[in-house]
Amino acid sequence: MDKMELIEKAKEARNLSYSPYSNFAVGAAILCKDGRIFLGANVENASYPLCMCAERNAVYNAYMNGYKKDDFEALALCTDTDEPSSPCGACRQVLSELFPAKAPIYMSAVNGKIVETTIKELLPYAFSEEDLKK
Numbered sequence: 001m002d003k004m005e006l007i008e009k010a011k012e013a014r015n016l017s018y019s020p021y022s023n024f025a026v027g028a029a030i031l032c033k034d035g036r037i038f039l040g041a042n043v044e045n046a047s048y049p050l051c052m053c054a055e056r057n058a059v060y061n062a063y064m065n066g067y068k069k070d071d072f073e074a075l076a077l078c079t080d081t082d083e084p085s086s087p088c089g090a091c092r093q094v095l096s097e098l099f100p101a102k103a104p105i106y107m108s109a110v111n112g113k114i115v116e117t118t119i120k121e122l123l124p125y126a127f128s129e130e131d132l133k134k
């Protein structure tokens with residue numbers, strides 16, 4: 001699967017979003033090395049802090065199907081914004097532990113704009129298990 005096909009999956013994943021409060025649908029798609037794809041979309045709640053982002057739902061979806069960090073090849077996100085949105089801080093922290101540091105992350109907008117980055121770029125000096133060592 002190429003980059004544009006993965007981005008299309010992230011765009012489709014927006015249809016799974018439950019976002020009646022923000023009306024901001026986010027789609028995510030993780031491509032695995034064996035070709036499998038796991039989708040995520042944001043799922044909100046009337047108790048606002050309980051909202052869950054698309055990126056974390058996608059990566060947790062993959063883990064719940066037995067896939068792990070080293071199995072992942074790329075991640076695509078999609079939002080309906082003028083410029084592609086980037087993952088929030090909480091998602092960056094989760095991705096820094098569960099997604100490969102240098103694998104491509106394609107941040108895309110429905111209008112076709114794409115920005116390519118990595119989690120290492122998005123969250124340098126991430127807190128990690130190394131920091132827990134005394």
Ligand code: THU
Pocket residue numbers: 019022024026041042043044051052053054055086087088091
């Ligand atoms: N959201 C995501 O799904 N991913 C992000 O990285 C940023 C924000 C969602 C959370 C909430 O449902 C909506 O976008 C507005 O913040």
